[in-house]
Amino acid sequence: MDNRYPKLTLTPLEFEHHVRSMLDALGHSILEYKSEHRDIIQGVDGEYEIDVSARFEFLGMSFLVLVECKHYKNSVKRETLQALHDKMRSVGAQKCALFTTSGFQSGALKYAETHKIATVKVTDGHSMYFTKSMGAELIEPPPWANFPVVSGWLIDGNHGSVVSADHGEFLERFLFSCL
Template sequence: MIGDDVELSASRYTPPALSPVEFELYVKDQLDLPGSTLEEYKSEHRTCLEADDGTYEIDILIRFNAFGADFVTLVECKRYRRPVGREKIAALHAKLVSLGAHKGIVFSTSGYQSGAVSYASKHGIALVEVADGRSTYLRKAALSDNDWSTYPLNIQRLANWLLVEKEDEGRPAVHFLQVEKVVVGDVSEQSVRSTEACPHPPLRL
């Protein structure tokens, strides 16, 4: 059984050097690319929503229409030095309930604690880690953060990894997915990576 305090990250490299605002705008751009194909799609950066129990500031608010109904997604961006804990995911779940939103997504530059992944899985919240793009390329060992010279030119500087919890031989296991890819590894084998890079991988959350 994996404890709540186990730290899970898709990359062995230092987190991307982005300011909080740069990180939020990167996430917005990643969502806007596939979102532009949706009917009445609209995204807002740092907006406030009123609920019966107070006012909530949302990093990225997404609205779109599908099947004749309006959908609302709340996106939070965590530019932390430490993996995101369960309490942050629970706080987002509380916002979803208070605001009547339909989906929650968290983007982090520092991975997640296993308790956060487990809680998110149970409540339908998507967790994405934005990592150094070299994490998508299979290497026996990570090189210096400043050394890109031995990697293919098509490796993107940033990569999005979707973290999910699945049953594996009767015990919970956390798998890393490159967006639109198959499962490529579990918590005990973090060296397995896809060798393909996608300039703008669609987010299927």
Template sequence: MFNPTKKSFTSLSSREFEQYSLDILKEQTAELEDVYFAHDKIMESHDGNYQIDGYIEFTVMDVRYKTLIECKHYKSSITREKVVLLHDKLKSLGAQKGILISTSNFQSGAIQYAEVHGIALIQLTEAATSYELRESFNIITASGRKPFNYGKPYSGVLVTNDEHGISCSYLSRNNTKLSIFLLE
């Protein structure tokens, strides 16, 4: 399991970080039909214009779905307030889902709020970061593992909150948890 409290600041510039994050999302949504991606998009709403770091639209059963992506290239933990701001943008722009991608970890309040309001949290971390597999709390089944990411320098870690606590999952071509999140 990846340690969600570990700081993993990257050497990417803010723009490189945003584009790398969108590349990870393109890989994760490859099986969706009629997918449209935009970077650094200005969107109009009844209450003003919003700058969005990334935007995804896709069609499922003839319904068009919108997803807003915010990228936070921070050294400090992501607070609940940052997730609340993304949720407010979702409501104003009529989007169904939100994704917040960070170079830093997420505070527990941010994770809890995101879970309730349909926002995925992803931490970008160095691919060389090792992790442990746990069967349950304090029972380690494998340690020192490194994610397989097809030679890319960074990996995305989906951070969720469930009945057992905080759960982390490395995103890859074989891990479809983010696609499932978008379709729920």
């Protein structure tokens, strides 16, 4: 979550594909998992285009998770999460998540915590490298370190947990533990 690393230079479409790969990283442990990019889902009040959807079966029941990707310059506002939560209820999804390149306003994080919405800040993959110094000077990872181009941080209260195509366990626990 360190802002000293370079900003991502992804197009919105590339950003959505990276988010889908992060979500797919956790699909290995559930049955009949599939994800869709730009899925059109019928709700009680109309159709919605969802950036990434994930469907799976667990304990003989079908589940749907909605994921919105916001490639913003400014922090995500509470209203954006409210709109996602409304879509979730309209289409009958069980969970939702919002991935952004910009971070979240405090009111948005409070709303997400109250409604159990996963919030993930997507960053340059080098942000996975932390040292004890954590000073003002950026310390580059060693050349042998193999970090993804894109990673993310699941923001849960005062904690941040890494999310990437290789590390989906924290997001998986957040999204699927309360179903």
